[in-house]
Amino acid sequence: MNSIVPASAIERRWPEGAVDEIVRLVDVHRRFGETPALDGISLTARRGEILGIIGRSGAGKSTLIRCLNGLERCDSGEILIEGRKISGLSERELQPLRRRIGMIFQHFNLLSAKTVEENVALPLKIAGVARTERLDRAGELLDLVGLADKAMAYPSSLSGGQKQRIGIARALAAGPALLLSDEATSALDPETTRSILALLKDINRKLGLTILLITHEMEVVRGIADRVAVIDAGRIVEEGPVWSVFAEPQSAVTTSLLSGIRPQLPDHMARRLSQTGGTEAIFSVDLAGPAAQGSLLSDLSAALPHSFRLVHGGIDHIQNQPVARFFIAVPTRDAELPARVQQFLTARSARVEGFGYDTDHA
Missing domain, CATH: 3.30.70.260 (ACT domain)
Structure with missing residues (x-):
């Protein structure tokens, strides 16, 4: 049975010998035919950090996130999650590692035939956690995301923001070390987006969870990220603290992405x-x-x-x-x-x- 960190715990407690780098990519390449999707990506994300990875459509963001969770295999280079190389692992060997990675999606991916409580508890059911424990865990997480009263509801009765909160709760079910957010606010209105970002920031603060935000929206990065990495044509063209990159963008891509939120000449x-x-x-x-x-x-x-x-x-x-x-x-x-x-x-x-x-x- 898996050991699950209580959702109610607010202290940042880590196992003896836990690594500080949750994610490390070293010269990662991935090609599709003659097209390089990732062209020498090197990147790190530290424990408790919120890292925004931003780029235009086709920049390589989706391939990067699929390589991180093991759905795509890189052609060369190294990907380490909590210090463990994932390249070369079999599908069976990847399963426990994937439980250390939570995923939230743009379109929520909730199962319409299951209640909110069942959706949240599903990863634990798949992992073989006893029913009483997984339902207790689901209740804790629903309280964490502010939807304890929706446990018996079905997804069809929820708003977009509520569905995303349920998606976040489900992603936290197994007590992951890393949360991947794949354009998680793109389908939401601005007010709901702000509330979801505030929730992610609160979860990061309470649980010390490392979050990678994959996005094309600079507003999202500005809202909660500690650092930002700008990806273009499969390469990291710029990275640094968010305030520094916003103040002095070094690449044309970053300048273009910032044009909608930085003052421009009328x-x-x-x-x-x-x-x-x-x-x-x-x-x-x-x-x-x-x-x-x-x-x-x-x-x-x-x-x-x-x-x-x-x-x-x-x-x-x-x-x-x-x-x-x-x-x-x-x-x-x-x-x-x-x-x-x-x-x-x-x-x-x-x-x-x-x-x-x-x-x-x-």
């Missing part, structure tokens, strides 16, 4: 910019940490007294870190002023990019 202004000259030079300025809440613009005005304009932008807070992005307009009457402004800002840890010249502002 369309009406972008359309009238010229690359050859105008009355004002337009710059974007990115800052993070203490510099984002400092007196940079007032310092700039004091050092270079001219009529600068703040045209757009704002400050966000990600992982309790201030992250700022704003756009300024610099007069071009003094031909050297734009370069001096850029030099001043860069010297104070700002990331500065020239967007062109405003031809219409007088």
Whole structure:
């Protein structure tokens, strides 16, 4: 019989000798014909961490998650779960390892003919856990996800958010070390998405559970992840703490994925910019940490007294870190002023990019 960690336990208790790295991928490759789905992926996720893996459709996210749970075999490289290599394991040898991995899905995958309680308890029934114990466990988990009163209901009577909560409870049934979330909020409205993300964060905090979020939504990553890895064409093109990646994206893919939630130059202004000259030079300025809440613009005005304009932008807070992005307009009457402004800002840890010249502002 399996030993199951109580859902009510809030302490982070680990077996003697437990490894700190729950997931480790080393130079993982997977091809389908001539197409590389994973092209040298190396990645780690530590115990208790929430790691967001984000990319466009076709980037390799689905193949990656299938390799992690053993449904796909990588062609080369190593995948380790709790320090154990899964490549080369037989299907029978993979079964106990899969019980250490919980899965939640975009479309819930609940069995319509079974009650909520039976859906949650199903993994334990398959694992041979006694009926009394598995129903007790289901009750604990339904209480954890806030749906204890729905134990005897059927999935057809539940909302999308409730179905996903049941899916989360089922994924936790065997007391996994790793929870894989495969686009788990994509089918939900924004308000429900926020509630599901809050639930996952609460579970992570209470149980110390490692969570890998596979998503194409930067809002999801911003909501709860500790780190983010950006995947494109089967490769990790960027990774780091969420606040750092949001503040200073290094790849074009990341910049594109962030375009919907970071301040952008308003369309009406972008359309009238010229690359050859105008009355004002337009710059974007990115800052993070203490510099984002400092007196940079007032310092700039004091050092270079001219009529600068703040045209757009704002400050966000990600992982309790201030992250700022704003756009300024610099007069071009003094031909050297734009370069001096850029030099001043860069010297104070700002990331500065020239967007062109405003031809219409007088």
